[in-house]
Amino acid sequence: MHFSNIGTIHSYSLFGESQHLPDVLHCETIAERSALHDWELAPHRHTRLHQVLLITSGGGVAHLDGERIALFAGALINVPQGHVHAFRFTQHTQGWVATLADELMDEIFVRVGDVRRDLARPAVAPAPPQLHQAMGQVWQEFSGRAKARALVLRGLSATLLGWVARAMEDHSPDDTHAPESSLVQRLEALIEAHFLEHWQVADYARALAVSPTHLSRVARAATGVSAQRLIEARLMREARRNLAYTHLGVATIAYTLGYADPAYFTRAFTRDAGLSPRAFRAQVAASAPAPAM
Structure with missing residues (x-):
């Protein structure tokens, strides 16, 4: 597939399937969806969702707002809502995709406004060890049905986004934003x-x-x-x-x-x-x- 030949950029509200998010977030493996599409996801954007991807093994290529970026094991991919993105993963790439509702992002920005600029920037950066740990905890909690699950997921979501914001700041270019x-x-x-x-x-x-x-x-x-x-x-x-x-x-x-x-x-x-x-x-x-x- 050649991404440049695709004429329509689709907009999805929730994972391309439905409009509303009963949980504070959704978490799945990269392989769960990508393997169904021959490890390629065409250009699209999410109107109400923020996505964080973590690659634990494998790699590929990301297209973020038209910029081609190589993916690698240990890569963090930050995809804010509204930004066009596409992926071509190498076969059997492992990792997770956490998708967070805009309602949750609103709450975080109200309490911690200084992370807005960092989280609003689509980018690929090396993931710190703490982010690997946070994403693993999100996946484990999301996959279960333990007591206080929603409360724990909300806290883990804030932790995950905090590490993403730090990684984005560390990876930020020295020049000012556009x-x-x-x-x-x-x-x-x-x-x-x-x-x-x-x-x-x-x-x-x-x-x-x-x-x-x-x-x-x-x-x-x-x-x-x-x-x-x-x-x-x-x-x-x-x-x-x-x-x-x-x-x-x-x-x-x-x-x-x-x-x-x-x-x-x-x-x-x-x-x-x-x-x-x-x-x-x-x-x-x-x-x-x-x-x-």
Whole structure:
């Protein structure tokens, strides 16, 4: 397969299969999916997911936003949401892929904002021993059904991302990040601070001292979606979190998110998720793992 000959870059919300993530993360072996596709994964991007790959043996080639990078045993691959990526692994390559929901990334960025820039950069870097250990623990916990599994996975996810951020910082070039990349990062930080106030694109553009048109163009180039979609997506992530992890009524959630009309919130959520808030809540409840005995 020649990646340059592929005309369509597919966007996936969740592992190319479904839209919503009942767990805080998903973890699988590299071979589990790659072997089904002759060890080649065509160019695609994830709109709501951050991926971390660790190669323990084997290698191959990665294409990250059009840049060709050799893969090697011990390589860490950081793939933020929205970035186009493709892989060609050598046969029988071993390792893991951890896929983290954007809801989890939001929580981490709120608490530890200084890792945002490092985690937002797609790159391949040598993985420190601690990252190997953290990924192994994630895999072991994800594969089981022990008591407090979700709580442990949440903690391990933060640990894993912390080591990824350190590896990205150590591997970072000395020059400053591209201005457009910095603009998107500042936009995302502002969205995190003001999404409940229902700021519009013009409000964010004013705060960033750029035009709305320029802001949307840069956002689309960096993430694959418009600035307006980034704003809407953050609200919808908060809605999904409330529906999945609280017992608040739909109307209460709507008011909490700044919607004056619960019916409008229901329509907006249904348009985004493809099912109503109540149906989404039922789906998450049905997919939750049974508690350990």
